[in-house]
Amino acid sequence: MSNLPLARFTVERVAELRSNPDWFEKAWNSDSTRVLILHELKIPVSNELSIIWVKPGAISLSLDEAKSCALLLGADSDHTYLALMHETVALDDVTFTSLRGVGAQLSATDVGLATAATALATWHAGHQFCPGCGNATTVTMAGWSRYCAIHETEHYPRTEPAMIVAVEDLNGRILLGRRKEWPEGWLSTLAGFVEAGESCEAAVIREVYEESGIHVDLKSLQYMGSQPWPFPASLMLAYRAVATSTEVSLLDDEMTEVRWFTRDELKTACLAKTLSLPSPVSIAFRLIQHWYGEEIPMTWCRN
Ligand SMILES: [Zn+2]
Structure with missing residues (x-):
């Protein structure tokens, strides 16, 4: 069975950028970057059933605030795609919908990025603390891991x-x-x-x-x-x-x-x-x- 709704993807995950210390500043300052703002693990979707992507310039967060909650989803020849896990960033007149409800209707590009964003953000929401020592962990690797400074260990999203x-x-x-x-x-x-x-x-x-x-x-x-x-x-x-x-x-x-x-x-x-x-x-x-x-x-x- 091919073309399963949530298995579709078109954008490379650019894993090589995750450990680059400059990736976020470069992406945040670029006019071609597109951001998916997550709200309670739901995604912003237009009436035409496409994701509402916003440019970093439209988001009122400092560079450090944004970096601490940013997930690098991928990049293609046109855009770098980020998701933000920040409950205080508002989008006026926007409907936030669960991926489960709209996943079959979204385009392959949108659904691949939204599925990665939902999976990552859900993991972050439930894994704020180190399972070994209970210490609060921090987001690292462009959102693809969390770090415990006590154990000096990386923790990765589980599937x-x-x-x-x-x-x-x-x-x-x-x-x-x-x-x-x-x-x-x-x-x-x-x-x-x-x-x-x-x-x-x-x-x-x-x-x-x-x-x-x-x-x-x-x-x-x-x-x-x-x-x-x-x-x-x-x-x-x-x-x-x-x-x-x-x-x-x-x-x-x-x-x-x-x-x-x-x-x-x-x-x-x-x-x-x-x-x-x-x-x-x-x-x-x-x-x-x-x-x-x-x-x-x-x-x-x-x-
Ligand atoms: Zn620990």
Whole structure:
């Protein structure tokens, strides 16, 4: 599966600039720099569904204030792109939206930069202190690490791998489930975090069994693609798999309902509004659409 909404990117991350002590001053003083101002981890989006980028000159922060909360997202031949994690910088008459809500509609350039900004800013918000000594850490490497002066150690953003899988039976039906916190009618492909010391493939086998009682054939696993899911820190790794059993039994209390669907059953349930599919921004939607074999109408999906 290519072109997954949040996996799109066009701008180089220019990692070589992160350790350059002059990068920020140069970027902040340049008329071609564009800044994404984050507010409560949300992004400023116009009515036309593009990011509202501002020039550094329009932002009332001193160089030092701006540098302490700046993230270097990337650069292309036209612009250097920054994000600012500063809750006091105001943008008049601007709507701040979650990436989750608009990610599928943004351009590839905007979504790649916004996904990096959201992932980084979310990590910074939750990792202000050193896990070793509790000392407050500071932003370094142009926003790509934090430094503990007591330990003299760098701390890097963590990404948590999670697997998601379209399980099919030998008759081509797909297995969908509803988590206990979801409203009735919301179903999706099974998913779960890869545990410590576990391979992603082992996590697929384990999670499918825990959530549905269904056994999956390890040899049938087919890797389908990945996309970042920074809500807060996941990387979704998608698979297809074939089940070797069909009888569902709910072994843990994560799911309230797991069942098989034929394509006709899925269509009928969606048209009757008794089934609501995942948002088009999710990799789950793409897995279901891939299985379905044709474009799924947006009206079958939740937002
Ligand atoms: Zn420390």
